[in-house]
Amino acid sequence: MSVNVANISIPEAELVERFVRSAGPGGQNVNKVATAVELRFDVAGSAALPEPVRARLLARRDRRVTGEGVLVISAQRFRTQERNREDARERLAAFIETGLHAPKPRIATRPSRGARERRLGEKRQRSTIKRGRSPQNWE
Secondary structure, three states, X not given: OOEEEOOEEEOHHHEEEEXXXXXXXXXXXXXXXXXXXXXXXXXXXXXXXXXXXXXHHHHOOOOOEOOOOEEEEEEOOOOOHXXXXXXXXXXXXXHHHXXXXXXXXXXXXXXXHHHHHHHHHHXXXXXXXXXXXXXXXXX
């Protein structure tokens, strides 16, 4: 069961799953059954990702990506191991989806003369209001 996003398919061999005990409510079930999933995916070393997508994903400042470029997703929302596995894989797919689209380059623009004059006029008005509050004018 590989993860598919757009035209990218992540093979099962590149995913490392570890099952751990989940935190939170659930009674004795929490203490006995390892339902939480920790999914690891090596973004930096993956052969399935195209180079531009890999670069965009590694450039993101995401706290789930380690210094070595490994994405760690922890899923423990659900009470069953299978639902948590599906949740982790969906979140991996969503993460990869964010790297598919290249950001539109910003075009530098300048404020118009009218916008500049309005801004300076508002600054003058604000200055006058504040000057009127000072105690030296209260005599």
